[in-house]
Amino acid sequence: MMEEMIIDRLRAIVGPSNVTTEYEDLLCYAYDATFRESLPAVVVKPRSTEEISLIMRLANEYKIPVVPRGAGTGLSGGSVPLKGGICLVLTRLNRILSIDKENRVAVVEPGVITDDFHAVTEQMGLFYPPDPASGKTSTMGGNIAECAGGARGVKYGVTKDYVLGLEVVLPQGDVITVGNPIDGETGDYDYPLLFTGSEGTLGIITKIMVRLIPLPPYKETVLAIYDQLEAAGETVSTMIKQGVIPTTLEIADHATINAVENYLAIGLPTDAQAFLLIEVDGIKDEVVRQIAIVEETCRRFGAVSIKVARTKEEIDKLWLARRSISGACGKISPTKISEDATVPRSKIPEMIKKVREIAEKYGIKMVIFGHAGDGNLHPNVLTDKRNKEEMARVEEAVAELFQATVEMGGTLSGEHGIGYMKAPFLKWETGETGYQVMKAIKKQLDPHNILNPGKMFTD
Ligand SMILES: Cc1cc2nc3c(=O)[nH]c(=O)nc-3n(C[C@H](O)[C@H](O)[C@H](O)COP(=O)(O)OP(=O)(O)OC[C@H]3O[C@@H](n4cnc5c(N)ncnc54)[C@H](O)[C@@H]3O)c2cc1C
Secondary structure (H helix, E strand, O other): OOOHHHHHHHHHHHOHHHEEOOHHHHHHOOOOOOOOOOOOOEEEOOOOHHHHHHHHHHHHHHOOOEEEEOOOOOOOOOOOOOOOOEEEEOOOOOOEEEEEOOOOEEEEOOOOEHHHHHHHHHHOOEEOOOOOOOOOOOEHHHHHHHOOOOOOHHHHOOHHHOEEEEEEEOOOOOEEEEEOOOOOOOOOOOHHHHHOOOOOOOOEEEEEEEEOEEOOOEEEEEEEEEOOHHHHHHHHHHHHHOOOOOOEEEEEEHHHHHHHHHHHOOOOOOOOOEEEEEEEEEOHHHHHHHHHHHHHHHHHOOOOEEEEEOOHHHHHHHHHHHHOHHHHHHHHOOEEEEOOOEOOHHHHHHHHHHHHHHHHHHOOEEEEEEOHHHOEOOEEEEEOOOOHHHHHHHHHHHHHHHHHHHHOOOEOOOOOOOOOOOHHHHHHHHHHHHHHHHHHHHHHHOOOOOEOOOOOOOO
């Protein structure tokens, strides 16, 4: 319960219609795309940097937790209000402020939907490559806070590679602008990188300056079907070694293919053990040359069927299967725990083997699909959170998966962030000193630990 006086002050800052404490409303903001729920005390929807600054000053005065929230599609639990407090919804800051075609930079507010931004830039012949599969819903602010990746990461990198500057409201209410919209170069520390991927623990992102590139003129997509998952994994490692630079290189295993086919009935072979979806974009002649190498490599590793799509309609049809995976898995089990532990690309075959061993050892259902070109296999556990005994086995399996990832030189988070879900394991990756440095930065900026407590750090 939050004191009525504080609620009144919040109403005075953002207007009464943008504050709610109704139970039904709170429930809508108690969860994200993970499985844990925790009610905020109040939901507040500001419209400007100034309002957010005032809210943070108030929260500091009374030591109230504040959880920034975009669309709530996070897969590590970043926007779940674990300690109650204020759920700060940023979707009303939703304007594209400028797109400078000549200098190829754009300035947007954090509540802009990712795919809306893609559509606007692409109409102008410009390209913003980060493309989380949640792009129809996720916000640019959430993407920056999680350093989102996506299928195109293998060629174009992830969100941090496009952030030039940010406006940030710091936990105590001060506002700073870091980086710049020209080339991101400044004489100070590389602050945009500090806030990108900080998961709402260091500041609230209120303006975003990003780099754009020219829209590639041509692309082709290949769907290769395999009767062995390992062979698909070997194809990925070999293709990268051969110097092919695919725009996307997605993998899906037997269970995933079946889930999608049951869901969509689009004629995927249900006895197939894996598919690879490979796209190459750029100048037409070069695309054609690289696609020939792709086809040859797929064939060499025993692909049983290879389809090449060239028109937009054909390409969209091939992508339908990949885009439907999350929904399809949701039909199999009520709880999907989506891991994005990522290994060096040369270790993909080893990781595939490990995931299968772990699933068998703990007797759990795990499917593999993801951005294999980045070394990101997305092992997804399909379970039911109401089954306490199975959830205990899932927890042990996930810990073993993380251990294997770190041992192979990988990372706990290819793109989904640490949130509350991976916080207990963060030290395995950072080491004690790295962890303490991160904590020191957090403490300096947020001495009362009011901004998104319980995320990234467990203590
Ligand atoms: C079906 C599905 C597919 C997905 N595919 C991908 C994928 O391919 N690649 C990928 O990277 N992710 C993917 N995700 C995960 C998720 O969509 C991303 O992490 C996305 O960036 C979250 O955006 P959001 O607006 O939903 O943020 P939220 O979930 O609301 O918040 C995420 C985190 O960001 C913080 N935050 C939000 N806005 C701000 C702000 N303005 N300032 C400071 N902190 C803020 C929150 O506190 C929280 O810690 C997927 C999720 C789903 C459900």
